[in-house]
Each structure stands twice: as structure tokens, then as C-alpha cells.
Amino acid sequence: MxxxxxxxxxxxxxxxxxxxxxxxxxxxxxxxxxxxxxxxxxxxxxxxxxxxxxxxxxxxxxxxxxxxxxxxxxxxxxxxxxxxxxxxxxxxxxxxxxxxxxxxxxxxxxxxxxxxxxxxxxxxxxxxxxxxxxxxxxxxxxxxxxxxxxxxxxxxxxxxxxxxxxxxxxxxVHPIPAAPERDHGLILWNHRWEYDKAPDLFADAVIGLARAGYRFRLALLGARPRTPPDALTRLRAALPERIIADGRVATPAYRELVGRAGIVVSTAAHEFQGLAMLEAASAGAIPLVPDALCYPEQYPEQYRYPVGDAAALQARLAAWLTGDRPPPADVSPWxxxxxxxxxxxxxxxxxxxxxx
Known part of the structure; x- marks a missing residue:
């Protein structure tokens, strides 16, 4: 039996x-x-x-x-x-x-x-x-x-x-396939717009990047409260022509944007595994993460920047947008x-x- x-x-x-x-x-x-x-x-x-x-x-x-x-x-x-x-x-x-x-x-x-x-x-x-x-x-x-x-x-x-x-x-984490064509100038944010993800740091860096004359586009995904947070309001006001997606999107559209993105950024003040970053990295987007929390387990030093340092984040993004970027990260163990x-x-x- x-x-x-x-x-x-x-x-x-x-x-x-x-x-x-x-x-x-x-x-x-x-x-x-x-x-x-x-x-x-x-x-x-x-x-x-x-x-x-x-x-x-x-x-x-x-x-x-x-x-x-x-x-x-x-x-x-x-x-x-x-x-x-x-x-x-x-x-x-x-x-x-x-x-x-x-x-x-x-x-x-x-x-x-x-x-x-x-x-x-x-x-x-x-x-x-x-x-x-x-x-x-x-x-x-x-x-x-x-x-x-x-x-x-x-x-x-x-x-x-x-x-x-x-x-x-x-x-x-289910891997997401890469899109047929990669947009190396597309910067992806796919996190909740809440205090523990520190979106103001992200907004400071990319607004500074635009003022310095760098060309890029933004996909602003992730859940957000009914009242738009200050970081999102500032991005919409300063960079409206660069935002190609803004809000939670259906799964097929999310996977397409993630598969196409060139860079994915985290500014989190708390992260225990970072599923959104792992999804994007699995699709070939280059991850840029704080040098803290769970991230040192997942990404070598070349993908990390000093915690809370908007200037360092902006500088790394500038280098990557102009071609000096590392290869995609290997996140297969996750x-x-x-x-x-x-x-x-x-x-x-x-x-x-x-x-x-």
C-alpha cells in the first residue's frame, strides 16, 4: 500500500x-x-x-x-x-x-x-x-x-x-526573460514607495543626473499610497518627459519593462531578500544597491554604493549610462x-x- x-x-x-x-x-x-x-x-x-x-x-x-x-x-x-x-x-x-x-x-x-x-x-x-x-x-x-x-x-x-x-x-524567485532589445538608458525602480525603501534618495540622484545633462528614461513601478509621496511628486514635476511608465502595471507589461531595463536601482533602508531586485537582475538589468542589508550576499562590490549617499549613487549611474558598466550580475543561486x-x-x- x-x-x-x-x-x-x-x-x-x-x-x-x-x-x-x-x-x-x-x-x-x-x-x-x-x-x-x-x-x-x-x-x-x-x-x-x-x-x-x-x-x-x-x-x-x-x-x-x-x-x-x-x-x-x-x-x-x-x-x-x-x-x-x-x-x-x-x-x-x-x-x-x-x-x-x-x-x-x-x-x-x-x-x-x-x-x-x-x-x-x-x-x-x-x-x-x-x-x-x-x-x-x-x-x-x-x-x-x-x-x-x-x-x-x-x-x-x-x-x-x-x-x-x-x-x-x-x-x-522566478527568472524573467530578457527582452529582444535592451534599453541601456532605462532606469527601473520597482519597489514600494514607502519610507523603508527611501525613494527620496533615488529622486535626488536621478534629478541630479538630469541636471548634469545625462540622457536616460525612467520606469517608476511598484505600489504607492493614495497620496503620492514627495519623491514621486518631485520626479513627475522635474522629469515628466523621461518617465515611460508610472504606476503598478499588469504582469505582462511589468515583465516586459523589467526585461528591457538597463539598470535597476535600490535605495532601501530595509531589505531582507529583495525579490524585486532579484527579478530584474535575473532579466539582465544591472543592479545598483546599497552596500548593506542582504545585498552584500547577492551582489559583488562593483554593484554596490555607500549607504545613503545620493552623490555616489548619481556618479555610478552616470558612469554606467556612458558605457562604463559591469556585466549583468549572476543571481542564479537565489x-x-x-x-x-x-x-x-x-x-x-x-x-x-x-x-x-
Missing amino acids: AEASPHIWLLSAYRADSHAAWADWLQQHVHEVHWHVRELPGRHFRWRIRGSPLSWLDDLPGQTPDRIVATSMVDLATLRGLHPRLAPVPVDYYFHENQFAYPVSPGQVESLEPQVVQLYGALAADRLLFNSRFNRDSFLDGARELLRRMPDATPERVPERLAARSSICPVP LAPAVEPAWRRVIRGEQAESVV
Whole structure:
């Protein structure tokens, strides 16, 4: 008799961006298991990270699973406490991000609670999976600092214990094919227009580039709030004739623009894997990224510029636009063909080995 396929719960308490891409990819590509998926919309962050056990209190499958794969937005310790039948079930806890390294937005009140939820979740899990070494290391460093601040009764060697059951397993990125013709003067921005992506730095650099007389075009993609951010307003006012795309576009149009772009830029103040940059680099756009966060793992020094330095960013863009540019970056270790076998081993419960 054939062995029954395992029942896996996939719990994602914040369906947005990389969380959604990852959850969908697992279901579409790992077929040898029975998936039971519970997700919550990617909004109301503080309610999601603390309230997911309440949202799912009466909404978990009746059959106890063989394994649970939960994101770090799930309050795993509370969930297991509310459902004693889950105590013996092995759990993989997946970090798309961690709250120790997430920048606080202007006007936001800093709180320890999201950090503590993730620390408890990590302690309650059997294995920890991170999408980059930067994500893992900043989480462990943050946990170490939090424990250092405890006034007394502090447990010993918690970060070391967590590190021993941690592995790197990126979100699989589907490569985008290059367009038949490359537009080397097309600069692509394909990120959210929010504070943590620092779009003002990008605007400063490209407006300065235009004033210096360099020829280029802009594709301004990515989600943006209803009220246009200052950076986008400035770009529209200063460079209207250079903008060939402005807004979220349908998938075919997005892939065509990404496949045609000559340069793709990040100015992020936070990035744990950088899916948008990896997509563009897979299509042959030359990536230009800050020398920080997850980027040193992915791109050699020639693709990086000093953090927060608009003048350095502008100078590098100027050099590349005039022909002094490096070859496309090799991001194949981060793409789905390289990452898929590792995820299959994880889902089968085999030893998780770091991919990159």
C-alpha cells in the first residue's frame, strides 16, 4: 500500500509581497503533500502579529497535521498553547523579515511586543528558516541585545540555541526573460514607495543626473499610497518627459519593462531578500544597491554604493549610462531552479541545509 501523503498546515498571518509569493509557490510546486492553508490579509500589522491565534481560534483544520510551516508573523507560542494537540507536531518557522531589523516609520511608536512575539515563536519552533543570512544574523543579534536588557532572571545562550537550528532558505524567485532589445538608458525602480525603501534618495540622484545633462528614461513601478509621496511628486514635476511608465502595471507589461531595463536601482533602508531586485537582475538589468542589508550576499562590490549617499549613487549611474558598466550580475543561486530542492527537503522533514 502506498504511503499516505503528509498533511501540512501552511500558516501565513500577513499575506503581502514576499509572503504571498512564497505561499503560492509552495502550493503550486510541492504537490506530494496535502496543503491546509490559513492566511490573513496583509494589513493591520500589529493586530496580525499578536492576534493571529485569536483569528484562527475556531478556524483550524480538525485533523492534526504531520507538520506545520508558519511565518514569523504568526504568534506561534500562543497558537500552540491554545491548541494542546499541536504540541508534538514539528514546526518550521519561516522569517521573511524580523522585527529587530525593521525600521520604525515616522510617527510610529516603537514597541518590544512584535520582537518578543517572534522570539517566543522561534523558541517554540523546531526549526528556523530565514530568507537571507542578513535576516538570520540581525534576528540573532537583536535577540541577544533584547536579552541583555532584561533586568534579571535572564536565560543563557538563547541566540546560540536558536542559531543551531537555523538555516537559510530564500523565497524562490522566478527568472524573467530578457527582452529582444535592451534599453541601456532605462532606469527601473520597482519597489514600494514607502519610507523603508527611501525613494527620496533615488529622486535626488536621478534629478541630479538630469541636471548634469545625462540622457536616460525612467520606469517608476511598484505600489504607492493614495497620496503620492514627495519623491514621486518631485520626479513627475522635474522629469515628466523621461518617465515611460508610472504606476503598478499588469504582469505582462511589468515583465516586459523589467526585461528591457538597463539598470535597476535600490535605495532601501530595509531589505531582507529583495525579490524585486532579484527579478530584474535575473532579466539582465544591472543592479545598483546599497552596500548593506542582504545585498552584500547577492551582489559583488562593483554593484554596490555607500549607504545613503545620493552623490555616489548619481556618479555610478552616470558612469554606467556612458558605457562604463559591469556585466549583468549572476543571481542564479537565489532563483527557483536552485532553491526548489531545498524547499522540498524542508517539506519532507529532512535536514534543512542552508542554500546560499
